[in-house]
Amino acid sequence: MKKIVITGAYSGLANSLIKELVREDFKIYVTVHTEKQLEFIQKRYQKYPNIVALKVDILTKDKEKIYGINPDILICNAALPGGGALLDITIDSLKEVMDTNVFSNFELIQTVARQMIKKGRGKIIVVSSLAGLVPIPFMASYCASKASLIKLVQGFKQELKMINSNVLIKMIEPGFYHTGFNQFMFNQKYQENSYFENEFEFLQKMDNLVYRYLELKSFNSIVKEMKKAVLSIDKKFIYRKPLWQVIPAKIGQIFLD
């Protein structure tokens, strides 16, 4: 039975993906951020013998629990929402977003890839974002972190090819989905003494438009892609959805300069 490890899997997209995978022939290591979340998921999955719940804060030595598992498939899903105007945020908050979304994730990817190379097989699935393709005002810390992750993973994949490695690398790039992640990130810009205080009313209207018209309430489209990435044995690299958000993001990239 293949061993899958998924990080930051308490809620949102990962939780929906686990529901899809639970009947497949996998042993699933569901890892979550905090002890409190661990208590909840131990109850949630107690009837499933093929699920093991663990607390793994990817910023800490907890990562060693994942190395001990020596997974066949690693899904790097954990991320921190990084909202707020670049004029307002502290460098420490920016560092925290980078530490989580880029450095901790990449340390996991690098270490697990080395284990997989030794075994001669394995798959690493990295959850990035369409927000890594184009910067979005008031969430640029997050966009920068996902853009960095994308570039590291793209370079990593090219290097693995040069040594004829059998380790498959796949990247998921979701658009806006209503998991609560965006709400948390958008609200971070409403800070006291913000440079943008006079714009708050307008910005709130913009946020409401995103919640109403852009954020997908059903996660099916992207979870289907994530499941495909888990099950497939081909070399397809990028899995993006929904298409109507992918197209403007790709066009937006052309006009960045």
Ligand SMILES: NC(=O)c1ccc[n+]([C@@H]2O[C@H](COP(=O)([O-])OP(=O)(O)OC[C@H]3O[C@@H](n4cnc5c(N)ncnc54)[C@H](OP(=O)(O)O)[C@@H]3O)[C@@H](O)[C@H]2O)c1
């Ligand atoms: N929702 C969207 O619109 C969207 C769009 C594009 C990409 N994504 C990406 O999809 C992935 C899943 O996001 P989601 O929307 O499903 O939201 P989510 O349920 O909040 O998932 C993010 C998870 O990461 C966990 N996390 C944060 N810091 C961590 C750490 N140091 N160690 C371990 N876990 C940590 C969070 O735990 P806490 O809640 O305890 O912090 C949370 O469970 C993320 O990579 C996100 O960037 C989401």
